[in-house]
Amino acid sequence: MKANANEIKFFKNRSIIKFEGADFLGEIGIDGRVFKALTLARISVGVISQQAVENGLSILVHEDDSEKAVTCLIEEFAPERKSGKVSQIYSINNVSVIGFVADDLNKILSELARNNVFPLLLNQNSSEKRINIVVTSSQDEKTKNIIESEIFKKPKTVHLAIIGHGNVGKTLIEQVLHSSEEIKRRKNIHLKVVAVANSRKIAFNKKGFDNTWSDEVFAAEKSSNVDELINFSKENQLENLIVVDNTASVDFVKNYQALAENGFDLVSSNKIFNTLPIEEYRKLRYTLNKNNKRYLYETNVGAGLPLIDTIKLLHLSGENITRIKGVFSGTLSYVFNNFSLRDDKFSTIVNEALEKGFTEPDPREDLSGNDVARKLLILARELDLINEFSDINIQNLVPEALLSVSKQEFLSRLEELDEEYDKIKKNQEPNHVLRYVGDLHGDLQKEKGELDVKLISVPATSALGQLKGSDSIFEIYTESYGENPIVIMGAGAGAKVTARGVFGDILRLSETK
Numbered sequence: 001m002k003a004n005a006n007e008i009k010f011f012k013n014r015s016i017i018k019f020e021g022a023d024f025l026g027e028i029g030i031d032g033r034v035f036k037a038l039t040l041a042r043i044s045v046g047v048i049s050q051q052a053v054e055n056g057l058s059i060l061v062h063e064d065d066s067e068k069a070v071t072c073l074i075e076e077f078a079p080e081r082k083s084g085k086v087s088q089i090y091s092i093n094n095v096s097v098i099g100f101v102a103d104d105l106n107k108i109l110s111e112l113a114r115n116n117v118f119p120l121l122l123n124q125n126s127s128e129k130r131i132n133i134v135v136t137s138s139q140d141e142k143t144k145n146i147i148e149s150e151i152f153k154k155p156k157t158v159h160l161a162i163i164g165h166g167n168v169g170k171t172l173i174e175q176v177l178h179s180s181e182e183i184k185r186r187k188n189i190h191l192k193v194v195a196v197a198n199s200r201k202i203a204f205n206k207k208g209f210d211n212t213w214s215d216e217v218f219a220a221e222k223s224s225n226v227d228e229l230i231n232f233s234k235e236n237q238l239e240n241l242i243v244v245d246n247t248a249s250v251d252f253v254k255n256y257q258a259l260a261e262n263g264f265d266l267v268s269s270n271k272i273f274n275t276l277p278i279e280e281y282r283k284l285r286y287t288l289n290k291n292n293k294r295y296l297y298e299t300n301v302g303a304g305l306p307l308i309d310t311i312k313l314l315h316l317s318g319e320n321i322t323r324i325k326g327v328f329s330g331t332l333s334y335v336f337n338n339f340s341l342r343d344d345k346f347s348t349i350v351n352e353a354l355e356k357g358f359t360e361p362d363p364r365e366d367l368s369g370n371d372v373a374r375k376l377l378i379l380a381r382e383l384d385l386i387n388e389f390s391d392i393n394i395q396n397l398v399p400e401a402l403l404s405v406s407k408q409e410f411l412s413r414l415e416e417l418d419e420e421y422d423k424i425k426k427n428q429e430p431n432h433v434l435r436y437v438g439d440l441h442g443d444l445q446k447e448k449g450e451l452d453v454k455l456i457s458v459p460a461t462s463a464l465g466q467l468k469g470s471d472s473i474f475e476i477y478t479e480s481y482g483e484n485p486i487v488i489m490g491a492g493a494g495a496k497v498t499a500r501g502v503f504g505d506i507l508r509l510s511e512t513k
């Protein structure tokens with residue numbers, strides 16, 4: 001029988017009466033006495049479920065009748081309670097019942113489970129495919145929405161919380177708002193941005209933000225706090241939750257665990273989590289598995305380039321990756337591509353990269369080599385290597401004296417780097433250019449690989465030497481491909497390409513939700 005729009009029934013304010021006993025198997029007349037007692041008390045009975053294994057009965061009644069139902073059963077079964085045959089009679093209040101007809105109950109149950117909804121009661125009339133499920137009232141609207149979108153093929157609503165609305169986050173929100181109608185039409189997915197946060201405050205809009213989102217964030221009064229986000233998602237019973245971390249924050253990643261435990265899938269352009277000590281890295285993966293949640297971070301390396309997925313697939317399919325090297329930083333690509341060819345000062349070009357939105361919030365993260373080192377470590381861990389950040393040999397381009405000053409002071413003293421880099425440029429062999437490279441090598445079948453991050457001088461005619469703009473290049477050497485690496489090249493930084501990559505991760509999660 002086909003599902004039909006008229007067949008969803010929704011009743012709030014119900015209670016489950018639980019009747020539990022030690023061993024009723026083979027006992028005749030118990031059920032009859034239960035129903036007779038309830039009938040004499042003029043209590044109307046709804047969904048009934050019999051738990052053969054635990055030897056119990058669950059009966060749905062209106063919540064106004066719940067106390068009376070428990071009392072009349074306690075009276076009826078006084079002797080059995082005394083002998084211990086009936087162990088417990090009690091009620092679970094604040095539940096709702098949803099009745100529907102579905103062709104594929106398993107699909108619905110798995111969608112509900114993915115959203116942390118586990119029915120308290122379920123009964124099914126197999127010939128009619130009619131199902132009644134009982135859930136706690138704090139999840140009833142969410143349950144109804146999920147069932148409706150499954151059986152009536154209504155657009156599936158995916159609720160997005162965007163954390164960080166700087167270069168990448170702001171562009172992402174604009175891209176989502178711009179494409180949401182098209183995605184609804186083509187994919188039957190309704191993307192709603194319901195929360196936007198920065199380091200100070202968080203704004204919510206249950207209906208979904210529109211183009212005035214930044215005014216709403218400006219006017220928001222709630223302080224930026226993940227508990228606010230979790231409470232908001234619960235109070236509003238939001239299904240299909242994704243949190244998107246577009247910060248570079250060391251603090252925000254500490255919330256991933258709690259978010260996964262509270263029903264959120266995760267997407268991140270922030271690289272910090274994947275470079276934490278391996279124990280913490282593994283702990284989140286364990287929590288994700290346990291809670292049936294996913295974490296995607298394609299933009300962690302190579303911005304919008306399809307790098308992590310490619311490496312994951314190669315590795316998963318058994319291909320032996322023997323080395324990965326290249327220019328991993330869009331910022332340092334831009335800086336050295338331009339500095340090598342132009343007569344401008346090093347500081348001028350670094351400032352340009354900053355203005356173009358290629359750098360990390362603090363550009364010293366790029367110039368110190370930390371950002372490239374993180375990317376290298378993320379790739380190493382995709383290959384199941386257990387390297388730590390401290391294993392990486394990093395050539396830091398920031399002078400010691402500027403490492404611990406404020407970002408503003410660093411930027412105002414940037415010209416102090418000019419003389420040094422001018423010298424390095426001039427000391428190269430003829431027709432050579434500077435490139436800042438990452439190299440993962442060694443025996444990658446062992447527990448750990450060798451990770452080097454350094455500034456080198458290469459012939460201008462080489463593959464690295466011909467790099468342009470802010471392009472990154474990744475050479476992936478594998479056993480099957482021999483000496484000719486798989487090469488992935490393209491914009492390695494920039495708000496638009498990165499936001500597009502984050503958007504891709506959101507869609508990937510939404511489609512499998």
Ligand SMILES: NC(=O)C1=CN([C@@H]2O[C@H](COP(=O)(O)OP(=O)(O)OC[C@H]3O[C@@H](n4cnc5c(N)ncnc54)[C@H](O)[C@@H]3O)[C@@H](O)[C@H]2O)C=CC1
Pocket residue numbers: 163164165166167168169197198199200224246247248249251252269270271299300303330357358359360361492493494495498
């Ligand atoms: N710019 C690029 O080309 C690429 C950037 N990324 C990554 O994207 C992330 C964001 O970069 P941008 O947008 O350029 O940075 P940004 O500095 O422009 O924006 C960062 C945003 O995060 C917010 N924020 C910081 N700490 C927070 C916290 N604890 N809680 C809530 N919000 C917080 C800030 O208020 C700001 O809105 C970084 O992790 C970066 O590594 C990744 C690939 C490419």
Ligand SMILES: N[C@@H](CC=O)C(=O)O
Pocket residue numbers: 299300302303328329330331332358359360366371492493494
């Ligand atoms: N600052 C980074 C941004 C992308 O990860 C870079 O320049 O590559």
